[in-house]
Amino acid sequence: MKLPWQDSGHVYGLISRRLHWAMALLFAWQFLGMLIKLAIGRSPLTAFLVGTHRPVGLLLLALCLLRIFWALANAKRRPAYAATWGGRLARLGHITLYVLMLLIPSLALLRQFGSGKAFSAFGIQFTQDTGIEIAWMVAPADLLHGLLAWCLLALIAGHVLMVLIHRYRFKDGTLARMLGKSALAQRG
Ligand code: HEM
Ligand code: HEM
Numbered sequence: 593m594k595l596p597w598q599d600s601g602h603v604y605g606l607i608s609r610r611l612h613w614a615m616a617l618l619f620a621w622q623f624l625g626m627l628i629k630l631a632i633g634r635s636p637l638t639a640f641l642v643g644t645h646r647p648v649g650l651l652l653l654a655l656c657l658l659r660i661f662w663a664l665a666n667a668k669r670r671p672a673y674a675a676t677w678g679g680r681l682a683r684l685g686h687i688t689l690y691v692l693m694l695l696i697p698s699l700a701l702l703r704q705f706g707s708g709k710a711f712s713a714f715g716i717q718f719t720q721d722t723g724i725e726i727a728w729m730v731a732p733a734d735l736l737h738g739l740l741a742w743c744l745l746a747l748i749a750g751h752v753l754m755v756l757i758h759r760y761r762f763k764d765g766t767l768a769r770m771l772g773k774s775a776l777a778q779r780g
Contacts, residue, residue: 593776599670603768603775608666611659612770615693618652623745646704649715653697660690671769685751692744696737703733 598605604612625641630636663670673679704711706729710721758766768775 593773595776599666601669601671602765603668604670604770607662608659609770611655611662611731614650615655615659618648618655619744619748622648622652623741626741646700646711649697649700650713653694653701656690656693656697660694663690667733682754685747685754687746689747689751692740692747696740699733699740700737703730703737706730706736 594674595603595609596605597607599608622645624646628641629638673683705719706726708722708726709719709722711719712719755767765775
C-alpha cells in the first residue's frame with residue numbers, strides 16, 4: 593500500500609511526514625551544536641557547528657512557512673484531535689510548537705539584519721557590512737532567542753514523551769500516523 597501525498601483522516605501524507613522528519617533532524621542539529629558549544633567552548637568542532645547555525649536556522653524558517661501552508665491546505669483532511677482534554681492539550685502543544693518554530697529564527701534574523709554585519713547563506717549575500725547597529729532590531733533576540741529556543745527544546749522533549757506514552761502505555765495509533773505504513777491498514 594502506498595502512502596498518499598496529502599493527509600487523510602488516519603495518516604499524515606508523504607509531504608507532511610517529510611517536512612516533519614526533515615525539520616526534526618535539522619532541529620536536532622541546531623540544538624546539538626549549541627549544546628556542544630556550551631559544553632566544550634571554543635574548538636574546531638564548535639566553530640564548524642556554529643558556522644552552520646545561521647544557514648540551518650534560515651532553512652528551518654523557510655521549511656516552517658512551507659509546513660504551515662501545507663497544514664492549512666490539509667486542515668480539513670488531516671487526522672483530527674480527539675474531543676477530550678488530551679486532544680485539546682495536543683492541539684495547544686502543536687500550535688505552541690509552530691509559534692516557537694516561527695518566532696525563534698525570525699527574531700534571530702531580525703537581529704542579524706539590524707546588526708550592521710554582512711550576512712550570507714547558501715551563496716546568497718543577504719546584507720552588506722554597514723557598521724551601523726539598529727538597537728530595536730537587535731534587542732528582542734538578545735533578550736529572547738536563546739530563552740525561547742531552550743523552551744522549544746523542553747516542549748519537544750514533552751512532545752516525544754507523549755508520543756512514547758501513546759505508543760507504549762495507551763498502545764494506540766498516534767505514532768503510526770506519522771511513521772510507517774501500519775495506519776493505512778485501518779483506512780476509512
Ligand atoms: C529555529 C532555528 C533556531 C534554533 C532552534 C536556534 C537555537 C539556538 C540556541 C539553543 C542558542 C543558544 C542559546 C544560549 O547560548 O543559551 C542559539 C544561539 C544563537 N543563535 Fe540560534 N537558533 C535558531 C536560528 C537562528 C538563526 C536563523 C540565527 C541567525 C540568523 C541564529 C543566531 C544565533 C546566534 C547569533 C546565537 C548566539 C547568541 C544568542 O544566544 O542569542 N539562530 N540559537
Ligand atoms: C523523535 C522525535 C519526534 C517524534 C517521535 C515525533 C512524533 C510525532 C507524531 C507521532 C506526531 C503525530 C501526532 C498526532 O497525530 O497527534 C507528531 C506531530 C507533530 N510533531 Fe512531532 N515528533 C518528533 C519531533 C518533533 C519536533 C522536533 C518537532 C518540532 C520542533 C515536532 C513537531 C510536531 C508538530 C507541529 C506536529 C503536528 C503535526 C504537524 O503539523 O506536522 N515533532 N510528531
